[in-house]
Amino acid sequence: MTSHDLRDVLNIPSDASAGPRPTKKQKTSAPRPNLKGLAREVQNLGGDNPIAIVPEVSIFKKRRVASRKPAARWELRAFTNSARADDGALLLRHWRRKTDDGCAPHGDSTLQDGEAQPGNGTSLDGEQKQQQSKAEVVEDSAYAKYNVQVQVPQYSEDQYHANLQNSDWTKEETDYLLGLVKEFDLRWTVIWDRYEFSPRVAGPNGDAATSTAVVPASSRPRTMEDLKARYYEVAAKMMAVQKAVQYMTGPEFQLYEMMQNFNPAQETARKEFALNRMARSKDEAREEESLLLEIKRILARTERFNEERRELYNRLDYPATDTDINSFKSSAGLQSLLQNLMNLDKSKKRKSIMAGPGDGVSPQTAVPGSAVSETGPGGGGGGHHRRESIAASASGNHRDSIAGTPATPVEPPPSATTGVGASKKKSSGGAQQVVERRKLTEQEEQIYGVTRHERLNPSGPTFRYEKINKLYSHKSGQQQQRITNALLELDIPPRLAMPTAAVTAQFEKLWSAVTALVDLRKVSDRLDSDIKVEEAKKAERDKVRAAKQSASGGGDGDLVPSVEKDNASERPPSRAGPAPGGEEKVAAGDGTAGGAAVAASVDSPTVIKEEQAGDKDKLGVASAAASRPGSSGAHKRSASVLSTTSDKSSKRQKK
Amino acid sequence: MAPPAGKRVKGVQIFRPFIYGTTARPFDEKTNPKPPGVPDDHTHSWTVFVKGIDDVDITYWLRRVQFKLHESIPNHVRMVEGEKGKPFSISETGWGEFEITIRLYYVPESSEKPQTLYHHLRLHPYGRTEEEKETMRLNGGEVVSWTYEEQLFNEPYEAFYDILTSGAVAPSLSNTGGKGAKGKKDAQQQQQPSRSEGGVLDRSAMIPLTNRPGQPFSRETEQLEIKKLQEAMIKIERMTKQMTEDIRKKEAKQQELKADAAKAAAANAA
Numbered sequence: 001m002t003s004h005d006l007r008d009v010l011n012i013p014s015d016a017s018a019g020p021r022p023t024k025k026q027k028t029s030a031p032r033p034n035l036k037g038l039a040r041e042v043q044n045l046g047g048d049n050p051i052a053i054v055p056e057v058s059i060f061k062k063r064r065v066a067s068r069k070p071a072a073r074w075e076l077r078a079f080t081n082s083a084r085a086d087d088g089a090l091l092l093r094h095w096r097r098k099t100d101d102g103c104a105p106h107g108d109s110t111l112q113d114g115e116a117q118p119g120n121g122t123s124l125d126g127e128q129k130q131q132q133s134k135a136e137v138v139e140d141s142a143y144a145k146y147n148v149q150v151q152v153p154q155y156s157e158d159q160y161h162a163n164l165q166n167s168d169w170t171k172e173e174t175d176y177l178l179g180l181v182k183e184f185d186l187r188w189t190v191i192w193d194r195y196e197f198s199p200r201v202a203g204p205n206g207d208a209a210t211s212t213a214v215v216p217a218s219s220r221p222r223t224m225e226d227l228k229a230r231y232y233e234v235a236a237k238m239m240a241v242q243k244a245v246q247y248m249t250g251p252e253f254q255l256y257e258m259m260q261n262f263n264p265a266q267e268t269a270r271k272e273f274a275l276n277r278m279a280r281s282k283d284e285a286r287e288e289e290s291l292l293l294e295i296k297r298i299l300a301r302t303e304r305f306n307e308e309r310r311e312l313y314n315r316l317d318y319p320a321t322d323t324d325i326n327s328f329k330s331s332a333g334l335q336s337l338l339q340n341l342m343n344l345d346k347s348k349k350r351k352s353i354m355a356g357p358g359d360g361v362s363p364q365t366a367v368p369g370s371a372v373s374e375t376g377p378g379g380g381g382g383g384h385h386r387r388e389s390i391a392a393s394a395s396g397n398h399r400d401s402i403a404g405t406p407a408t409p410v411e412p413p414p415s416a417t418t419g420v421g422a423s424k425k426k427s428s429g430g431a432q433q434v435v436e437r438r439k440l441t442e443q444e445e446q447i448y449g450v451t452r453h454e455r456l457n458p459s460g461p462t463f464r465y466e467k468i469n470k471l472y473s474h475k476s477g478q479q480q481q482r483i484t485n486a487l488l489e490l491d492i493p494p495r496l497a498m499p500t501a502a503v504t505a506q507f508e509k510l511w512s513a514v515t516a517l518v519d520l521r522k523v524s525d526r527l528d529s530d531i532k533v534e535e536a537k538k539a540e541r542d543k544v545r546a547a548k549q550s551a552s553g554g555g556d557g558d559l560v561p562s563v564e565k566d567n568a569s570e571r572p573p574s575r576a577g578p579a580p581g582g583e584e585k586v587a588a589g590d591g592t593a594g595g596a597a598v599a600a601s602v603d604s605p606t607v608i609k610e611e612q613a614g615d616k617d618k619l620g621v622a623s624a625a626a627s628r629p630g631s632s633g634a635h636k637r638s639a640s641v642l643s644t645t646s647d648k649s650s651k652r653q654k655k
Numbered sequence: 656m657a658p659p660a661g662k663r664v665k666g667v668q669i670f671r672p673f674i675y676g677t678t679a680r681p682f683d684e685k686t687n688p689k690p691p692g693v694p695d696d697h698t699h700s701w702t703v704f705v706k707g708i709d710d711v712d713i714t715y716w717l718r719r720v721q722f723k724l725h726e727s728i729p730n731h732v733r734m735v736e737g738e739k740g741k742p743f744s745i746s747e748t749g750w751g752e753f754e755i756t757i758r759l760y761y762v763p764e765s766s767e768k769p770q771t772l773y774h775h776l777r778l779h780p781y782g783r784t785e786e787e788k789e790t791m792r793l794n795g796g797e798v799v800s801w802t803y804e805e806q807l808f809n810e811p812y813e814a815f816y817d818i819l820t821s822g823a824v825a826p827s828l829s830n831t832g833g834k835g836a837k838g839k840k841d842a843q844q845q846q847q848p849s850r851s852e853g854g855v856l857d858r859s860a861m862i863p864l865t866n867r868p869g870q871p872f873s874r875e876t877e878q879l880e881i882k883k884l885q886e887a888m889i890k891i892e893r894m895t896k897q898m899t900e901d902i903r904k905k906e907a908k909q910q911e912l913k914a915d916a917a918k919a920a921a922a923n924a925a
Contacts, residue, residue, distance in 0.1 A: 449860025534912035
């Protein structure tokens with residue numbers, strides 16, 4: 001702004017100097033860009049300096065050009081919503097701009113429909129038209145696409161039996177759960193709220209249905225975590241069934257892992273914890289805070305304390321062993337060590353203390369060695385040594401306790417005098433190893449076939465089938481034969497086609513079942529033969545009884561006691577009295593038949609009775625053989641089965 | 656044998672599937688003419704091999720294979736060095752079946768001792784039933800006797816562990832190409848027509864998802880076998896149940912008989 005302008009504005013006549021001014025001014029102002037929207041005067045107020053006002057250019061909406069076209073046509077169009085389950089039964093209508101591409105008469109017809117429909121009374125032609133147009137016009141709601149269905153795992157009967165068996169869940173309940181999940185789109189709160197499963201009591205008749213309706217959720221209330229756990233279990237397993245784990249893509253595998261690792265207990269705990277946290281009062285919160293502070297303080301103090309203690313231990317002087325003490329852990333190693341020490345002792349006595357080739361050994365090995373010498377069989381060297389050893393061992397023990405006590409040493413004290421220290425060192429080394437190694441994700445482990453086991457023996461290469469070979473080789477030849485026969489019966493080939501981990505595991509199960517069956521068969525066979533023997537005996541008894549009845553004390557007399565004796569010797573429980581009494585009873589029984597035998601038995605009971613028993617056994621067998629061929633073998637076997645009882649009885653007889 | 660390198664990785668087992676076996680064909684004027692120089696009494700040509708499943712390379716863990724053939728064959732102990740991507744195999748002609756000793760020598764990094772497998776050379780159709788033999792006979796006279804096996808490395812040395820747990824490309828990445836691009840069907844068909852669907856990665860322990868001609872070992876076969884075993888298991892369970900019931904009955908009978916005998920004995924003794 002210049003004085004000239006002011007004068008100009010105020011109509012003050014310009015003075016003489018004003019003459020050349022305007023030209024000058026014009027010069028300067030001419031190139032200045034004209035800001036739009038500002039009056040020139042206002043702009044000029046700024047003078048040489050540009051005005052710092054940014055003009056606001058307000059752009060108004062352009063006035064609508066009044067179109068020559070007729071007003072846009074709108075129509076009342078019918079629509080359905082495919083998200084509804086009623087299959088288009090509900091027909092709603094909404095206003096829609098009529099599309100231009102639709103030809104005019106058609107549009108008219110639809111418009112007509114809108115009017116015609118409520119009227120409902122048109123010609124046949126109109127109705128036909130209406131039909132036609134409805135078919136075209138009825139469209140799906142724009143919001144139907146938001147009706148997203150949850151994908152719920154599907155399984156067949158077989159798949160359920162193969163993979164999804166659960167002692168806690170029946171198939172019906174699982175079906176029910178999955179149905180609910182689908183219905184409520186995985187909204188667990190709703191699912192849990194609506195979960196009212198009651199197992200069908202009887203058949204699918206009306207009674208059962210009413211009874212279940214009356215007693216809702218009588219079986220067991222399920223928590224939300226239960227439901228989730230089951231659902232995730234099913235979903236994960238079906239996922240794995242449909243696609244082997246190795247072939248899953250990254251996100252798929254993540255989902256799979258997440259579902260598999262669902263821990264209902266942890267979830268419940270988490271919720272409980274959250275509830276508790278919400279529910280606590282102000283005082284409780286304050287108390288908790290103070291307690292936390294206290295804990296922190298205590299921890300800090302213990303840390304310092306530990307630090308100090310460790311320092312103290314480090315100051316304590318003890319011989320540090322950096323050599324491996326493993327060689328002294330075995331008894332042989334200890335023995336050699338003892339020998340060494342004794343030699344050392346002797347040489348010490350002979351030579352000066354400082355010299356001696358074992359000097360390097362002594363400080364390192366003295367401590368473990370001394371512990372040995374105390375407990376060792378020989379009691380170590382002389383009394384001098386012993387005293388020393390006791391002292392050393394005492395200190396050693398002390399150190400043991402030291403090594404054992406600090407639970408969180410950064411580096412274990414390098415004493416390593418005992419197994420504790422050594423093992424600790426080792427374990428920490430192992431931990432370090434684990435850290436150093438590249439960590440494999442679970443998926444990688446699947447791909448590379450890496451599995452982790454508690455115990456693997458032996459380390460080194462082996463073959464998967466070796467395990468099954470071992471199963472065979474651990475059985476006796478006869479058993480092997482039986483088992484292979486049983487497997488052949490089942491149409492299992494002698495060599496598995498694909499001995500993968502899963503197959504071998506399954507085979508092992510089968511194997512144990514088969515061996516159990518084979519064992520059962522053996523027991524059954526034995527029982528069979530036993531029963532046969534018993535039956536034969538019974539038949540004999542009957543025969544004898546019949547003979548007895550027909551002719552008392554005839555030529556068959558020899559046979560009678562034999563059978564009796566046989567029975568008696570095998571069934572001691574039947575004899576109620578003590579052994580000698582029983583013996584006499586038998587003898588008495590003998591006496592009824594043949595007097596001579598009785599006399600003999602009285603004279604020399606030990607020898608003759610045995611002979612008698614043997615004879616009669618033979619007789620019994622022989623007589624039995626007459627009635628049933630080949631029974632002697634069975635007889636023998638039965639004897640072996642009842643070996644405990646027969647042993648007892650034979651012992652008694654010997655007595 | 657190289658000295659043990661480092662430590663063994665404790666508690667870890669790594670497996671690798673592979674196939675070994677023999678393929679034999681009788682000499683025939685048209686399909687398999689006898690090459691010159693073959694003795695008159697030789698009736699078959701055969702091949703014994705050790706290879707990876709789905710023909711993947713296994714030379715990264717298997718260095719060489721020694722095949723010990725029958726003594727009558729000249730130079731009967733043969734060592735086959737591993738050649739990347741190729742099976743370890745020997746082709747011979749002969750007239751008789753015998754047992755071949757296959758000795759696997761692992762790569763030096765493994766520091767493992769060689770292991771031995773035995774395989775019976777099959778020249779004639781075999782099988783438990785006539786049917787199986789017949790199907791084999793129909794197969795152009797080719798007698799295939801292949802065995803699936805899994806090599807387990809229990810607690811491998813660290814160096815070897817690293818070898819075994821690296822190099823394969825994860826299936827999620829495999830679409831983007833590279834050496835492990837076997838994930839997608841079409842890509843695979845263009846690049847490596849020999850791969851089966853569901854792709855087996857090099858240097859992995861994966862087993863193909865489905866069978867293909869010439870590759871009879873897959874997850875499919877495994878599932879079939881498991882199913883078979885499960886069925887057998889059910890059968891066994893049923894049999895066991897029946898057997899225990901039988902035994903119970905028999906025991907009852909035995910008890911009865913014994914009681915009877917005891918009664919009789921008591922009666923006699925009295």
